[in-house]
Amino acid sequence: MAPAPSKLYSDDVSLLVILLDTSPYFWMSSDSNPSSLSFSNFLSHVLSFLNSILLLNQLNQVVVIATGYNSCSYIYDSSLSSSSSITQSTENGKMPAFCSELLENLEKFLENDEKLSSEQSVDGIGSSLLSGSLSMALCCILCCQSYIYSVFFGQGPLHPQPRILCLHGSPDGPEQYVAVMNSIFSAQRSMVPIDSCVIGAQHSAFLQQGGVYLKPQQLDGLFQYLSTVFTTDLHSRNFIQLPKPAGVDFRASCFCHKNTIDMGYICSVCLSIFCKHHERCSTCGSIFGQAQSEAASTSDRERKDPGT
Numbered sequence: 001m002a003p004a005p006s007k008l009y010s011d012d013v014s015l016l017v018i019l020l021d022t023s024p025y026f027w028m029s030s031d032s033n034p035s036s037l038s039f040s041n042f043l044s045h046v047l048s049f050l051n052s053i054l055l056l057n058q059l060n061q062v063v064v065i066a067t068g069y070n071s072c073s074y075i076y077d078s079s080l081s082s083s084s085s086i087t088q089s090t091e092n093g094k095m096p097a098f099c100s101e102l103l104e105n106l107e108k109f110l111e112n113d114e115k116l117s118s119e120q121s122v123d124g125i126g127s128s129l130l131s132g133s134l135s136m137a138l139c140c141i142l143c144c145q146s147y148i149y150s151v152f153f154g155q156g157p158l159h160p161q162p163r164i165l166c167l168h169g170s171p172d173g174p175e176q177y178v179a180v181m182n183s184i185f186s187a188q189r190s191m192v193p194i195d196s197c198v199i200g201a202q203h204s205a206f207l208q209q210g211g212v213y214l215k216p217q218q219l220d221g222l223f224q225y226l227s228t229v230f231t232t233d234l235h236s237r238n239f240i241q242l243p244k245p246a247g248v249d250f251r252a253s254c255f256c257h258k259n260t261i262d263m264g265y266i267c268s269v270c271l272s273i274f275c276k277h278h279e280r281c282s283t284c285g286s287i288f289g290q291a292q293s294e295a296a297s298t299s300d301r302e303r304k305d306p307g308t
Helices: 024-031 039-056 097-115 130-151 174-189 219-229 290-304
Strands: 008-021 061-067 072-077 158-168 194-198
Touching: 008 039, 008 130, 024 097, 039 061, 039 097, 039 219, 061 097, 061 130, 072 097, 072 130, 130 158, 130 174, 194 219
Parallel strands: 008 061, 008 158, 158 194
Antiparallel strands: 061 072
16 A cells, blocks of 8 residues: 655644543453552653643643544544643642643543443443544544644654554453554554553554554553653654564454354455355445356256247
8 A cells, every 4th residue: 555645744833633542341350460550540641642742842731532342533632722721730739730621621521431331241341442543533633633734844754753552451442453554544644653551461463563552561650651662752762762563473263153264264345354154244235146046056057048
């Protein structure tokens, strides 16, 4: 796939879109594990990281998207907040004012996402809606680039450097494979790196195909990982050594049993993979072998008709 036409980017101005994994099923399982990070501590590390990004350059922009189990939504956009809220502290003097705005929007999102939850129990740890948040991030970058370019850079040739950072913990959802890979391909074509910091117990095969991939060994020092690896702009990455993803198992997983297979059946419409033959695709509803059966019935009728 050919990349999009290249642009001239400012080497020190970043447009960072952060995807927060807020799946309640993941965080409930983390609370039962003593070695895992609690959701409150996770937010404290993230807020400190956001504050450092905004203080590095006054033209830096940060957008935060909450990724829930049923939905995803924007919960913070620094372009919509006043510049004083970044440096101004709240009444207690311990936290920037923008943090209260983010936490308030996050609380509203969690309440709405919980209302959308079905009464049926989830088998194992439910995966978050990563495909939806990636699509929202790409749309947001397209809109924000046009806005920042016209307001801050005027008619100049420079653009802010866009990138996406996924703070992810939930396991990969095989049903989201096509949508996630479409987002990754679109980001690569638009020259937008998708960095990932995985805080769950399992590696993410989806996100390892993006940009910088990191799975911290000690979650208590999450802010140190974020500040040393993910604060670097794209220009500075040419001079430092960043972590590389471990080997990815590119073998496909069937959509019916979630098992890794070497050979299987692929739906020609939606590219879903199955370990056994099915009459109908469970993803898109396409009927397998319909064209062959119609052709066979037509040939049978021609053989039975003596006039042909």
